Amino acid sequence: MAVRGHLLSLLVLLALAAAAAAGGGGTPSTGTGTLVPAAPGASLSDRARDDRHRHAYIRSTLALRRRAAEVGASAFAMPLSSGAYTGTGQYFVRFRVGTPAQPFVLVADTGSDLTWVKCRGAAPSPADAQPPPPARVFRPADSKSWAPIACASDTCTSYVPFSLANCSSPASPCAYDYRYKDGSAARGVVGTDSATIALSSSSGGADSSRRAKLQGVVLGCTASYDGQSFQSSDGVLSLGNSNISFASRAAARFGGRFSYCLVDHLAPRNATSFLAFGPAPGPATQRTPLLLDRRMSPFYAVTVDAVYVAGEALDIPADVWDVGSNGGAILDSGTSLTILATPAYRAVVAALSKRLAGLPRVAMDPFEYCYNWTAGAPEVPALEVHFAGSARLEPPAKSYVIDAAPGVRCIGVQEGAWPGVSVIGNILQQEHLWEFDLRDRWLRFKHTRCAQ
Numbered sequence: 516m517a518v519r520g521h522l523l524s525l526l527v528l529l530a531l532a533a534a535a536a537a538g539g540g541g542t543p544s545t546g547t548g549t550l551v552p553a554a555p556g557a558s559l560s561d562r563a564r565d566d567r568h569r570h571a572y573i574r575s576t577l578a579l580r581r582r583a584a585e586v587g588a589s590a591f592a593m594p595l596s597s598g599a600y601t602g603t604g605q606y607f608v609r610f611r612v613g614t615p616a617q618p619f620v621l622v623a624d625t626g627s628d629l630t631w632v633k634c635r636g637a638a639p640s641p642a643d644a645q646p647p648p649p650a651r652v653f654r655p656a657d658s659k660s661w662a663p664i665a666c667a668s669d670t671c672t673s674y675v676p677f678s679l680a681n682c683s684s685p686a687s688p689c690a691y692d693y694r695y696k697d698g699s700a701a702r703g704v705v706g707t708d709s710a711t712i713a714l715s716s717s718s719g720g721a722d723s724s725r726r727a728k729l730q731g732v733v734l735g736c737t738a739s740y741d742g743q744s745f746q747s748s749d750g751v752l753s754l755g756n757s758n759i760s761f762a763s764r765a766a767a768r769f770g771g772r773f774s775y776c777l778v779d780h781l782a783p784r785n786a787t788s789f790l791a792f793g794p795a796p797g798p799a800t801q802r803t804p805l806l807l808d809r810r811m812s813p814f815y816a817v818t819v820d821a822v823y824v825a826g827e828a829l830d831i832p833a834d835v836w837d838v839g840s841n842g843g844a845i846l847d848s849g850t851s852l853t854i855l856a857t858p859a860y861r862a863v864v865a866a867l868s869k870r871l872a873g874l875p876r877v878a879m880d881p882f883e884y885c886y887n888w889t890a891g892a893p894e895v896p897a898l899e900v901h902f903a904g905s906a907r908l909e910p911p912a913k914s915y916v917i918d919a920a921p922g923v924r925c926i927g928v929q930e931g932a933w934p935g936v937s938v939i940g941n942i943l944q945q946e947h948l949w950e951f952d953l954r955d956r957w958l959r960f961k962h963t964r965c966a967q
Contacts, residue, residue: 590769590793591712591727595623595776600784601747604851606777606941608752608790612734613658616711619651619749623775623790624849625951628676628757628813629693631701631735632750651749655736660709660728664689670733674759675705691735699742701735701751708734710761715791729768733759754790754848755813756953762792763953769793771954775848776965777945781918788965795950799959803902807956808838811936814845815951817958818903819937822859824866825896831859834934841934846949846958850940853915857933863898867916867926870896882925889922900939908960914943 598605608623612632619632632653655661664670666682671689679690688704710732714725737750745751753760754773766773774795776788806816819836822829834840835858842856855863864884873893874886895912902908917927927942950959 590715590791591765592715592789592791593713594787595778595790596784596787597778597780597782598622598747599781603743603747604780604941605748606775606848607748610752611711612708612732613653614660614709614728615658617651617653617658619653621750621752622745622748622849623754624751624847625754625762626696626814626845626847626849627751627753628755628760629691629705629735630733630751630753630761631693631703631737633740633745634703634736634738653734653736655706655708658708660730661706662708663704663706664733666690670759671705674757675733676757678705693735695742697742699740699745701737701740701745703735703737703739705733705735707731710765712765715793729765732761732764752790753813756807756811756815757813760813762951765792766951766953772950772952774948774950776948776963777848777941778965779913780851780942780945782966786966795948795959797948797961797963799948799950800961801902801906801908802957802959803904803906805951805953805956805958806838806843807953808843810838811843811845814847814936815958816843816845816936817939819844819900820903821901822863823897823899823901824863825870827866829859829862829866831862835859835937842936844937844939846939846944848941848944850938851942852927852929853940853943854929854931854938856931856935856937859937860928860930863928864926867896867898871916871926877923879919879923879925881929882919882927883930885919885923885925887922888924902958906958906960908939908943908947909962910943911946914945917942 593608593610595606595608598607605622605624607620610619610621611617612619621630621632633651635652635654655663664675665685666672666678666687666689667685668689671678675689675691677691677693679692681690688706690704691702693701710729712727712729714727735750754762757763762773769792772794773790773792775790778786778788803817806818808816816838822831835842835856836844868884871884871886871893873891874888875890877885877887879885895916897912898910898915900908900910915927916924919925919927931937946962946965947960948963948965950957952959
């Protein structure tokens, strides 16, 4: 190869010299040259070998650019389903992480800022003495893309929720003891890894034949946990408003948006919908400002203007919906029943129960108003939630007068403390498409059946 290079250089110099001599008489040259073999002694097999190497380079370069264009411009989706078959009120999403990818079933939670999976050896705390550890556990040592986050790093000290202060050395792993509002918890160490995603087809669904890697996903490796909902899943997919949440990082690379559509909370296991990143499939018909308020982080807040029952506005103090007055309202996919601060709760249940007064009452925890529905099937009064910007949520009756037992229905809201935040739970959100536009700060939604 060295001899061939010297020959090439010599031939180029000779050609330049010849061209200069031809134009030396003052007459401009036309610039016409003669191609000569770069390596006169090279055989056809040598040339074929060099061409194959160059072709492989061209192919790999274009493949990388195509994948980068897909990840930068497309959307991706994950299957989403109700966890009713496990006895929980959560929604589960299928998630693949690690290299090679390992599949997991995670709780889709807009109130979480840390994504975590159960790791090898993970087990429930003694107080939760339920089933043995699941077969699906993440094995960091088996993932080529796993990288621990140091406890002295800015990510650990500033962004990881409930990170522990015990840092024996700057390089020690970042440890956490994550506590949830319902009393459940997860404990482990944090790192980063790659998630395998299925890029969406033109129809909006996931296309399993077009996969890509999402690098640098912040991931908790949980060694122990508490909480009933975690008995039925492999961990949590963080969809909250946070610098390290999966939602924030994935949405930043896919148009600044994510969306989900929740099937009926009692739907069977095979009834799936989707969690998607990128523009939502089909236009949403309603929109209201999305409040990304640090006082409410990692939750997504909205402004409620009024609540109507049977077309009549309820008398609820404005402070109940005001974040600045220790009120406000959030959407939370990880909460099942809608929780209303006391003034709103009293107004809503009074208006609904007044119109259901003809039915026999039934006592059933945790609800205050339950009815024997076999005694008759009255028309349930319409409930409307009016948001800022003239957006209206008009849920089907089954989303707020819910099936609690055979022949029994209850007003499916809970009373929350006041002052305190109100929570729009996943049952009230069911059979709606919700799009969280994090870039332009809009919440868009529309009524739809969701099931694919």
